Amino acid sequence: MKMSDRKKKILQIVVDEYINTAVPVSSKNIAEKHLTDISSATVRNELASLEELGYLTQFHTSGGRVPSPQAYRFYIEELMEKGNLSDSDLDYIQSAFSSKSNDVEHLIKSVSKVISDLTDYTSVAIGPHADAERIRSITLLPCGDGRALLVIVTGERILRDSFIRVPENMTDEELENASRVISKLFEGKALTEAKEVEEEALQEFGQYRQVMAEVIDALKTYTHPREEDVVLTGAEKIFNHPEYEDIGNVKNFLSVISSKDKIAELIGDENDEIQISVKIGSSGDKDVPDDCSLVTATYSAGGKNLGTYGVIGPIRMDYPKVIAVLENVGRALEGIVENKNRDKHNNKDGKQ
Amino acid sequence: MKMSDRKKKILQIVVDEYINTAVPVSSKNIAEKHLTDISSATVRNELASLEELGYLTQFHTSGGRVPSPQAYRFYIEELMEKGNLSDSDLDYIQSAFSSKSNDVEHLIKSVSKVISDLTDYTSVAIGPHADAERIRSITLLPCGDGRALLVIVTGERILRDSFIRVPENMTDEELENASRVISKLFEGKALTEAKEVEEEALQEFGQYRQVMAEVIDALKTYTHPREEDVVLTGAEKIFNHPEYEDIGNVKNFLSVISSKDKIAELIGDENDEIQISVKIGSSGDKDVPDDCSLVTATYSAGGKNLGTYGVIGPIRMDYPKVIAVLENVGRALEGIVENKNRDKHNNKDGKQ
């Protein structure tokens, strides 16, 4: 059986209508409100055939039809008409990013909040991959008890820190020296380049090889997204959607979002080439839980990864709106990052 | 009307029974299972009188009785019999704290998890007040763009960090010098003592007063608990309790725990003298939301505050169990902290 243009049109109507109303769509509804030139009986024939093709399901005979996950996928691929944001939404994006705090941690949080507020779904976000970032400063601070704090500041001003073990008999002065050596070795390099200097570094370090090894280990762990990097905003938004009037669904959803590890796994393996990714639960995308849909966008500006942002919610999601929000937020974000870079250059030029 | 001993006994039975079964308690139940020497009619008279005193309520005439918040308060004050933990629970506490990681951040998380697992409620935790902690190391690291990273490591190995603004024309070397001066000034002092050296510090700093002022500002903010210090574990545990089969209650609960600010406010203002505090929503404790109960304990060892830990859940909470868990966890925690201190001293003695 082929997908005629009319079938596509009808499928599109069903999905649009169901997204907006959350009520199973009837043939009468379609014929009266959207396709006034054909009768409900004709629509019924087409619906029956779409059902046979796997795009629609019905709970019971007299209950209207509901899109299947397969239908949503097809809808997103081919049928969906792009949404536009209202002026007030656009204003909101502008005003949210106009605050001048350029601390990346805060930026991630505010982007996540904007997305959640505008889409009315729970937003998930994960910061930039640290891989490509260049180390601006790397320091070991003595803390006593055979421990030192490793502080790394990268070009993007993200700082990461963790304790490493040092020999108990190492004095603060020795540690300071070691810190200086490490500084020389790594400053200006990207985190991923740590491996390349590994041999050289271990050589140079003589008796404190162990310390160096720990530092390199720590550097390596930074290239993976960590639990703390996952930001979740607006979990309570799910109550605004009728599928979560059922306690079982709430439970399921909660159990998904309460594991940040799992979320990191879900959104962390994005292929950077794909700008917007839609994953729909059940059968298709292995890891996405049933009855859940995950829409994410990976942003970048000036060749730099800015992180992955998106929403998680019911399969019956307002994809046009969500995608419009993600696109607009992305543009705004790229805008401010590029402006910032330009400012920086101008300032430098002006002073030199 | 007086509270006779028999009334107290009956009230205790009602609360115990309701805590365990979540079913409104009937006079017949009490007479048959607990007070076999008197008849249900007598119990009924007593129940009616307890209701008049405000300790009991009923949803409808034939529905049995349910304790009021006032009854829970009285129960905790006077009636409750202390619970004992099972051997397996005690073992669990021991094994959970035997891991030797003495990183405070991790310790808080694992304590919170233990409490949540053993009580089956959502656990809230907030780390030690920084007030009394002595600064072990304080450093300013240059980050470019008129910013520097302030890194503070305290005796408890808690590290806190934030960016501060520095004059754009300040060189890295100047910053390093400033860092050294600041180090000298503050090392070994408690965070709360920052104010005392304020005048002296501003004096000494000459042209970079501004930097010093920012550092002192930052120090001041650390004495308040911050959003990031609040740890929440086991939010999904609420589904194990029947009051949260109602979507409205889940919604309410979620909205409470989704604001870490609010939680910090709730548990952060503990009077350190009180070891265990019970706050029951509705009328009594202003800030605790209706239908919620908050039980927290503030731990300390060797004069040092170790943070505040507890659970948040329905008013119908298993107070004896929760309090037993909090007490045992507290003892275990104090034990390991004291052992650690002793080890530290022994090591030092051995080496010197």
Add this chain to the structure above:
DNA sequence: GTTAGCACTCTCAACACCTAAGTGCTAACG
């Protein structure tokens, strides 16, 4: 290929009815 018409199925709300649980009250008892 399209459509009108109709029988069929299913949900949902309303209603009556019944039962079980628990209470309050009263009158009798020691």
Add this chain to the structure above:
DNA sequence: CGTTAGCACTTAGGTGTTGAGAGTGCTAAC
């Protein structure tokens, strides 16, 4: 005067019935 048995009363919750409404599938006619 406290205690108790007995009984009438109240209410939630479950069940069965009914009718209306919605939507479909099928068929025969256009």
